[in-house]
């Protein structure tokens with residue numbers, strides 16, 4: 001039975017690849033095509049023998065001086081961009097043609113709240129939700145959240161110092177990702193839902209266990225069921241409607257719905273964002289319209305995405321930073337010296353202190369350049385697009401892909417994407433992570449152990465970058481915790 005099934009699968013696979021794919025190739029797949037099927041078969045990719053990053057490196061190397069190329073990828077051909085000016089046009093100048101993203105997973109239940117994740121929304125619906133949710137992430141709001149980063153950061157450092165004290169060597173060997181998760185889960189519990197998760201004291205808290213399952217994208221459709229269960233009532237329940245003021249996203253989203261959040265002023269935008277401001281700006285949206293845009297299910301969906309991104313992407317970033325600092329002691333020392341100059345006596349750093357840490361900002365940016373969270377960015381073309389300067393033609397509904405990992409140019413830097421559809425949580429992620437890195441280097445020397453892999457082999461699942469499991473580092477306390 002199994003043999004028959006395998007034979008049937010192989011026959012269908014060969015038939016599809018040899019006949020159907022070729023005969024259904026559109027005409028525009030012409031001289032710009034780079035054929036990758038010999039080196040990167042669908043089977044290789046499915047079995048994880050080759051990754052999307054290997055494939056993008058191969059394509060970039062084969063492109064020579066070409067500014068873009070067409071790649072015959074399943075389920076339909078994509079256009080891969082190399083030229084930085086073309087990338088800028090797609091992300092910013094001609095963004096109106098490229099407002100949507102490819103679906104990174106499909107949810108069979110059309111009514112599922114998962115269809116309302118900001119990253120999944122399309123066209124006008126995306127524009128409306130993005131514009132209404134954006135004031136949640138202004139500098140002022142993030143400054144308010146600094147209290148979580150400091151409070152949680154200090155508990156985290158104390159717990160790590162105690163762990164080191166208990167060890168006969170006086171140093172703590174840590175599993176990097178699960179240790180960093182203790183910090184990010186507590187921060188995200190506090191700042192998204194206004195709740196204490198107990199994860200610093202107990203890495204296997206119920207919250208941590210459930211979050212671990214949520215981070216597993218195979219089970220994404222379980223997320224809502226899991227977290228709306230009566231045993232876990234606080235998460236994703238919209239209850240903060242009264243006068244209670246909390247420093248969390250749930251509160252902010254509800255304020256946004258009521259029209260109480262100040263719209264994005266240009267002072268809150270960085271220079272790229274100013275350039276990329278949504279041209280079709282419907283900022284006249286009335287408060288009554290806002291409550292139609294931010295329905296309960298849209299707020300719940302944003303809670304899910306803020307939670308997932310704030311936990312997984314940020315944990316990976318902090319972990320990659322700790323690893324990089326362990327391997328570069330000179331940089332670690334220089335960073336420690338910088339942090340030592342601004343940190344307050346009680347060990348805390350406020351928003352303005354962090355802004356002074358220019359070397360920390362450089363270190364964090366370099367870590368993101370080397371280990372960006374996404375291996376690829378993409379946009380879907382909404383109407384036929386032509387660029388007369390380069391001859392690029394993108395038919396409607398075609399995906400345009402920008403590899404973030406492949407070496408393009410020393411001036412290309414896209415860890416948070418670009419343009420109106422860039423990462424909405426960028427500032428939050430940077431401040432949360434920088435606070436954690438500063439706390440770590442101020443209080444500990446970070447060293448590799450005999451088990452730390454050099455060089456690091458990041459894992460790629462679909463187009464996401466992850467830290468390898470079981471990555472170990474050693475922390476030696478540098479000061480007494482009070």
Ligand code: HEM
Nearest residue numbers: 119306309310313314317373416417418421422423425429
């Ligand atoms: C170091 C941490 C993070 C990294 C590296 C990261 C990276 C990214 C990237 C590359 C994109 C796609 C951008 C594009 O297509 O141009 C994205 C989108 C997004 N990110 Fe993040 N992210 C991080 C943290 C966060 C956090 C903390 C939040 C929320 C609290 C967040 C929320 C989102 C959302 C909602 C989108 C979709 C935006 C839209 O479609 O309008 N991210 N992120």
